[in-house]
Amino acid sequence: MPDAAAVAAPGAAPRPAGAEEARCVEIDLSRLDPAVTEEDAQAFSRINDVSLSPEQTERIVSPARTYPRQEYVLATHWHPEHVPMELLKTRIDRLYPNRVDELIIPTQHNVLLDYDGYQGVEVDCYSSGFNHKVQLLLHFRGLDAERAEVLSSMLRHTHRYRASQLFEYLDALCEPAGEARRQQAAARSNAEEELVGFVAVQAAKVKALLLTHEADLPEDAYKNKLVRNFLDTLRSRFGERIVNKAQVYAKAVKDLVKETFSLSYFYRATEVIEEARSLGAGIVIPHPEQFWPILLADYDVDGIEVWNPQSQQYTEFLINVVNRRNRMGWHGKRPLLIFMGDDCHMSEKTRDPAEQDAAKAAREIGLQPAWHDFAIRKSLIINGVSRRKIINEYRSRLG
Numbered sequence: 001m002p003d004a005a006a007v008a009a010p011g012a013a014p015r016p017a018g019a020e021e022a023r024c025v026e027i028d029l030s031r032l033d034p035a036v037t038e039e040d041a042q043a044f045s046r047i048n049d050v051s052l053s054p055e056q057t058e059r060i061v062s063p064a065r066t067y068p069r070q071e072y073v074l075a076t077h078w079h080p081e082h083v084p085m086e087l088l089k090t091r092i093d094r095l096y097p098n099r100v101d102e103l104i105i106p107t108q109h110n111v112l113l114d115y116d117g118y119q120g121v122e123v124d125c126y127s128s129g130f131n132h133k134v135q136l137l138l139h140f141r142g143l144d145a146e147r148a149e150v151l152s153s154m155l156r157h158t159h160r161y162r163a164s165q166l167f168e169y170l171d172a173l174c175e176p177a178g179e180a181r182r183q184q185a186a187a188r189s190n191a192e193e194e195l196v197g198f199v200a201v202q203a204a205k206v207k208a209l210l211l212t213h214e215a216d217l218p219e220d221a222y223k224n225k226l227v228r229n230f231l232d233t234l235r236s237r238f239g240e241r242i243v244n245k246a247q248v249y250a251k252a253v254k255d256l257v258k259e260t261f262s263l264s265y266f267y268r269a270t271e272v273i274e275e276a277r278s279l280g281a282g283i284v285i286p287h288p289e290q291f292w293p294i295l296l297a298d299y300d301v302d303g304i305e306v307w308n309p310q311s312q313q314y315t316e317f318l319i320n321v322v323n324r325r326n327r328m329g330w331h332g333k334r335p336l337l338i339f340m341g342d343d344c345h346m347s348e349k350t351r352d353p354a355e356q357d358a359a360k361a362a363r364e365i366g367l368q369p370a371w372h373d374f375a376i377r378k379s380l381i382i383n384g385v386s387r388r389k390i391i392n393e394y395r396s397r398l399g
Helices: 038-047 054-061 085-095 149-163 165-174 176-189 193-212 225-232 240-260 269-278 292-296 315-328 374-382 387-398
Strands: 072-075 101-104 113-115 118-127 132-141 282-285 303-307 337-340
Touching: 038 193, 038 225, 054 085, 072 387, 085 113, 101 387, 118 149, 118 269, 132 269, 132 292, 132 387, 149 165, 149 269, 165 176, 165 193, 165 225, 165 240, 176 193, 176 240, 193 225, 193 240, 225 240, 269 282, 282 387, 303 315, 315 337, 315 374, 337 387
Parallel strands: 072 101, 282 303, 303 337
Antiparallel strands: 113 118, 118 132, 132 282
16 A cells, blocks of 8 residues: 655654655555445454354364363353354363363353353452452352342343443544543554554444444444454455554553443442342352452452463462461351363454464363462462362352
8 A cells, every 4th residue: 555645643743854754654544435335344244243154163163172181170261152052062072071070151241151050150340449340250050040130130231331331442443532542542552643543444434333233233242352353354455564553552542441431330249249149159259360459358259260361470379368368267167269260252263263362262161271380289289279179169059
């Protein structure tokens, strides 16, 4: 694509002589069509198509690697998304062909799902004590749908409100009111003016397509990653370099939106816990290192997740925290349990391999390498913790 003439941003310091010639501008905004094209519409339809092709189905049921030596599978933090359970069961059978026991419970974001008589969900809520969004994993066995009507209503409200963040994100990327956030994100990500304009054009198209297809789209389509997925479809048209830079900048905007997203419409963590306990739920705090004060909240929970792919730095410390609490008798006769979460998002495996986030695509249901890390394993052994024991204890608590 031909270079555009370099244009200084309003209020920018004067450039040295010759800077215009030296600066490489990769995006010619004058050549971008701001209207939604047929190609845009097709790309949008493709990334929101939840049906699986034969190739995608084969990728789901045929993992690249198997773990024949893993005998116990504890999976209490993972996201099936739009992948059917029967395909996931086949995948698990092939991942762990020699397993002797398992506790596998899906935890979709704010949506209850069932796997062989167990139900689970990851709930967004907030802690009023330190004014921060937190998440809780709720697990059930044989949950009665009628008794769970209040919880189901709470989850529907939370799911819809959480989905509304997508529009706030899009507005921050493309509407006049989002200018301050765009400038802040551009500074954080070292994005040039033309790149900011390029992403604004694409975000406006996504917003227009969302409004056009509002009646047809599944509720699960309203996620922030829709922006990432749409930008990825532009690689063949604009090149890897531009799209990669656009992704970095767009993520910077997303982070700013998440930092300021209002918490007032989430249910309090104590409200979620109270309702879940009334239904016999088990409750686990996931990735607590992302919001440390929750360790001081003394919530009525069954366990703490000490490791997952997003929270790996303080695993040994968290193990010691749990065991110290148990020795002090903080939780009475029901000690806190140690969990690890694979945080596997199955939709990542349905994406074209060239467009996958390699780190996320490598996650597997029930695969938590920290159980085998020598330093961590030493701490677990000293404290008498194993997957087998956690499976037996937690299953007994779920009834």
